[in-house]
Amino acid sequence: MTAEKIAIIGGSGELGYGLALRFAQAGENVLIGSRDEKKAQEAAARVKAAVPNATVAGLDNAAAAAQAGIVVLAVPFSAQAAILKSIRAALKNAILVDATVPLAASVGGRATRLLGVREGSAAQAARDLVPGIPVLSAFHNVSAEMLHDLSATLDCDVLMCGDDAAAKERLSALVKLIPGLRPLDAGPLEMSRIVEGVTALLISLNRRYKVHHSGIRITGVG
């Protein structure tokens, strides 16, 4: 296990809860953040029920972010900016890992369509909101449903984007804690636009093939 705490902002949501559950299962010290502290505590209780020896607590987002070395942002795109503004004063010596996908569905549109983000991607928008904090993006393409099912082994590569090599190394070690996930360095943060788009592609494939857990593997590397 790593020495630092992992905060999952939006940890009562589908993806966030799944990541919290899996990191807790791996023995990490997990802080679940939510805008509603009570929801965070409920999610933490669910993690404890599923993983009896879990080290997990539920807090409001800013309190969770303040204590963590790695802060994963797993919120709908429509909530991303406001939540980042609410936690940025609390981020100290932390790495921010943005998992936001700008799906049109987050503002009432289609799940297979993306919104244009002026900064280039949700990850770049995040970076602009937390100057001075290393920002990576990752986990966009991981099936929340598979994360929730502790009997399932994931089958997905985690494409990490970002401009801070040391931060990527730390994130890479975390990704490897979840069986079946493989971290890959996809390049600078601007590549996140494409990785975020892959989520819309997977949603489209899920619909066509009537499944709920498609993922992506890169062949021919490593």
Added chain:
Amino acid sequence: MTAEKIAIIGGSGELGYGLALRFAQAGENVLIGSRDEKKAQEAAARVKAAVPNATVAGLDNAAAAAQAGIVVLAVPFSAQAAILKSIRAALKNAILVDATVPLAASVGGRATRLLGVREGSAAQAARDLVPGIPVLSAFHNVSAEMLHDLSATLDCDVLMCGDDAAAKERLSALVKLIPGLRPLDAGPLEMSRIVEGVTALLISLNRRYKVHHSGIRITGVG
């Protein structure tokens, strides 16, 4: 083998030649098109040298397109519009399969960056230029290098985009002729924007991991 001829427009280029070679190996009747008929004939001779019983001919682009039931466009983005205009009068009862990726490299920029295409994607731009012809997009993410090496088995899914289900069925049968490629229906033509982007992602991964043949697999479907 399928009854109709396959034209590869840009068949003397890297991706185009690779597809021509593999379809010829599969026993298909292949027409290699090039702006320069001599280059097309040279490429056809290379295919014949590699696949002795190949049925292949080299022609100028319009002549190749005129005889084919499936016309694959494998040209740099910077040449796409002009070449489509030069062949559109020749397209009759054909399906156009666009493999164009709007890499910034095609206009002197970076290979990992994409140009914005006003129509949404290179495939949608192609559709606007050939009204009345079914347009699909596919083959963007397939390694040309792996196609060229007949001893290599591909390891890549071919994400097909388009709005014509019957055309997709025909293309799907063709994709399956190349060992190691799996056709997947990625949705309507507008999804091509994301699939085209994946090529830039693979180029980024090739550089990071010092390989030349990364590919993509979708897990959890089919």
